[in-house]
Amino acid sequence: MQREKKYFYFELIYQSTRSHARVGRIHTPHGIIDTPNFVAVGTNATLKAIDNNIVNDIGLQLMFCNTYHLMLQPGTAIIKQAGGLHSFMNRPRPIITDSGGFQVFSLAYGTVKDELKSKGTKKLDNGVLSITEEGVLFRSYRDGKRVLLTPESSIQAQKDLGADIIIPFDELPPYHIDPKKLQDSLLRTHRWEKRSLDAHLENPQQQAIYAVLHGGIDKNLRRQSCQYLTNLPFDGFAIGGSLGKNHQEMFDMLSYTMPYLPKDKPNHLLGIGDLTSLEPCIKLGIDTFDSSHPTRVARHGQLLTNNGTIKILNSCNKTNFQPADPTCPCLMCTKFNRAYIHHLFKAKEITGLTLATIHNLTFMVNHMADYRESILNNMI
């Protein structure tokens, strides 16, 4: 049954008997994504500080690119003219793009963190000009031009980009929101997602489309969102919206949300990829995670290892001539020692950012392979 669309389907390899953790394979037109897996974020069609050739060598199976940024620079028409995102950025493996909605709204409300800090007092700033049933009118951060983003225009942009997995247009309500407003937002998001799906189905173009489940941390709304969206012919399900103000709220929300998702389709947790969250989420059955966290902290000199995070700028690394992680197969760990990386960061050399990014990405790729191995051995 899952093979009805041969260009995209989820293959279950193993279901743990100890938890909801599962090992699978997402088949796409650009190859396989083994799950559970980490999805690195290359906002502008590149990860920061490393080129797509290295990313491919490291073995990253799915990269996340941001439609909002690419719409504004270089513009999706140019990427279409280049033959799509894979060709433009020279990535032979799978790509996922988002709808642009998340960026528009997070620019408006600030980050989730900012919004939490403001306790709901932060209002839409003037980046977002209006939100109507039609869509969102906002001002480009690049040239000040007014841009109308609608379900249809977001899908069109994602058709131009041509990623393997696309995402319907949704509204990202803030964490602090009046319950009635959250309910209204959910219903509008559902209408927008349905319009996105319809626009997509007019020309599937061998792309898959994941619904985005909303409802914040309201149990009833999450259930309502799952019930509505899983009854539509989406190819997978992403868990979006507000995920709660701390890890526990997120785990609770996932615990009551995950059972509503169909087992024969892949799911994705949007924007989460810190090491603490991974295992509990995997045990709840999450297949893929995207996060800019591992690559961002790399640029601040935080090197991820199985024995904790190395802060390479710490002075204890000044005369440590051992590799950051002797068990790591990456370029940084096999060719350079801690003292040298410490020096590169002290001297503010770009090379340090690149090497640390290579390391953290390699770590994440291997870390997820380890989780798959553990599940296959029924250890988690």
Added chain:
Amino acid sequence: MQREKKYFYFELIYQSTRSHARVGRIHTPHGIIDTPNFVAVGTNATLKAIDNNIVNDIGLQLMFCNTYHLMLQPGTAIIKQAGGLHSFMNRPRPIITDSGGFQVFSLAYGTVKDELKSKGTKKLDNGVLSITEEGVLFRSYRDGKRVLLTPESSIQAQKDLGADIIIPFDELPPYHIDPKKLQDSLLRTHRWEKRSLDAHLENPQQQAIYAVLHGGIDKNLRRQSCQYLTNLPFDGFAIGGSLGKNHQEMFDMLSYTMPYLPKDKPNHLLGIGDLTSLEPCIKLGIDTFDSSHPTRVARHGQLLTNNGTIKILNSCNKTNFQPADPTCPCLMCTKFNRAYIHHLFKAKEITGLTLATIHNLTFMVNHMADYRESILNNMI
């Protein structure tokens, strides 16, 4: 005769009959440098934006590191403890370090360009506290500490670094200088270089030492400098000091200086590596050139090719899906198109800086190989 020091000697392969251009090989403990050749500048023990593994893959045969910067960060003691610069930075091929003098004085007088602009009105700023027969007292730009740099301490620093080629401590007088002061500076530089040589010879450590010829654009002083320094047992000769205010002054100076240099030893032109200067200098018999120009302009989006410089930020590249240089074997040209590189620069992605640097370095390595081929074919 040139084999008296087996760990370092110059082997002449071919002397053009059309000019003073020559093809040779400099043998060092870390391998061969084919000449004429380009020497890239990796101030802080890395080229900016690319790691030493890539530099090695590209085939750069000699890298220039700056003693002044490495003394202040991480400190030469740490590099010595790491087993020297080759081990610290993981570069298996030849390295040259300078004495630190150039940076101390150029920080004091500003760049040659600044100094030329100021027409000699710019005085020593408070970075340099005093210049005496002993050496130069200056304030560290990193922590404000007072540092005394002398011929002996510069050589000791370079012993700690352990490069294949080291440089004696010299004074860099400004272009606009009273002739008497230039003469005095020259004599002091000669005394400093002799002290440097003596310090070096106490413990050669398989390093070669190049004298630095001075005299500005004064014919008599240049001759005097050549005569004094070539009578000392230096392993090679670098042309330093003020090289004139424009290309013509430099070519004139080289025309009357080069005949005084011994043919059986390698020579080096300090700080010059722009494409316009290369051929005329090669014809005058220059063996090696160091310059940060190709890597610096890369970071401004200027891509060097045999058909001129491509300014990748020009809007004509926005929808050009061809490689920057279809004949270039580098990662940037074989894997990515102009529109993508243009986009990376527009989006201010570090990846663009890295790819452009890889390209320009590859270009320089191949460009110099082309010059050697032309000389071997007696075409220049």
